[in-house]
Each structure stands twice: as C-alpha cells, then as structure tokens.
Amino acid sequence: MTNHITTTWLGGMKFESTNPSGHNLFIDAGPENDGQGEGYRPKALMLSALAGCSGLDVAALIKKMKLEVDDFKIEIDADLTEEHPKFYDKVTMAFHFFGTDLNESKLQRAVDLSVEKYCGVMEMFRQFSELKIETHFHKK
Incomplete structure (x- = not known):
C-alpha cells in the first residue's frame, strides 16, 4: 500500500500538508526560525505520530479486551542530538x-503488544532512537 501526501508552500515558512484521511495540517517554523508559529513543528509531529500510532493500538486492545479505563494518555520526552x-x-x-x-x-499486555508487535511508527523510531517505555497506573 502506498500513501500519497502533498505538502504545499504557503509562503514564508508555512506549509499545508494533505493526509489520506482527508484532513489537512499546517507546518510552520517558530519566530526564532523566521516562521509565524502557525503550524506543527516537523520533528514534534513525529512524536505525535508515535504517540498516536501506539495510542490507537492500545485503544483498540482496551475495547477488544473489554477493559475498564476512565482515561489514558501518552507523554513523550525526546532528546535531540x-x-x-x-x-x-x-x-x-x-x-x-x-x-x-x-x-x-x-x-500492560496491551502496551507490550503495541510496542513489540503492532506500532509501525515505533518500529521506525527503533532505527534511530534508544526507546524507553514506561507504564503508570493511577487508581481513582
């Protein structure tokens, strides 16, 4: 399967990028790099893609396993070279x-399945990053 996106320069440092879902997003640099800050930063967007990919896996497994979860979130800290x-x-x-x-x-099994088997973005990150995965349970 091939995905096709088109990313179009809107002037300055701003771009609009299509997505196969039909939803578009904006990419822009911050003022420190001559941008207006009116869009996502490309490298940070990669982290959102990682969290989103794994999050979708875990959400699907929560439903499949019929687990009771009030809320869940993924936090990522990443160091740039x-x-x-x-x-x-x-x-x-x-x-x-x-x-x-x-x-x-x-x-924990749902997280492990995403991390070890299902999340393709995770596999891409493995090619260039040292990954550390943590799971935290907050009982109300």
Missing part, C-alpha cells in the same frame, strides 16, 4: 492509565 541533522536519539514514552478498576496486567 546537538549536531545537524538533529534527530531524536533518546525517547521516553510513558503510558498513563486512570480508573477505579484497572486490570494492570492486561493493560
């Missing part, structure tokens, strides 16, 4: 689950 081209060499991804009746072992 000093030299150009700058890239994320260390990435910490923390899964946070909230609820009164969390099945910790099954939720």
